[in-house]
Amino acid sequence: MSSVGETVRTRSDSVSLPGSQAIWTEHVGRVHLLSTREVQVFTKLGEGYSNRLIARQFGIAERTVKTHVAQIMSKLGVDSRLQAGLVSVLHRLLNEGAIDDGCR
Secondary structure, three states: OOOOOEEEEEOOOEEEEOOOHHHHHHHHOOHHHOOHHHHHHHHHHHOOOOHHHHHHHHOOOHHHHHHHHHHHHHHHOOOOHHHHHHHHHHHHHHHHOOEOHHHO
16 A cells, blocks of 8 residues: 555545555455444444444443454454545445446
């Protein structure tokens, strides 16, 4: 993910993604590997929630959230929580149709 960022065309603006677009869409393609709870946590990561807030929202221990985040990162093949959050945002944009089909 060290290559120069690419611009992804959206309906109203452009979204600049660090690294190769193909790598990011590959990570998005792995979302189906997540459990139901992991998808819930993954969504909150994309919304910028902290582990503490995610734990409160779902009534689980903060340590459990940390375990979910580690599993999410592993399953998506990303190196950081930030990258997982970016994949979450991209996943949401793709599912909302905010990014043109030609970019998938």
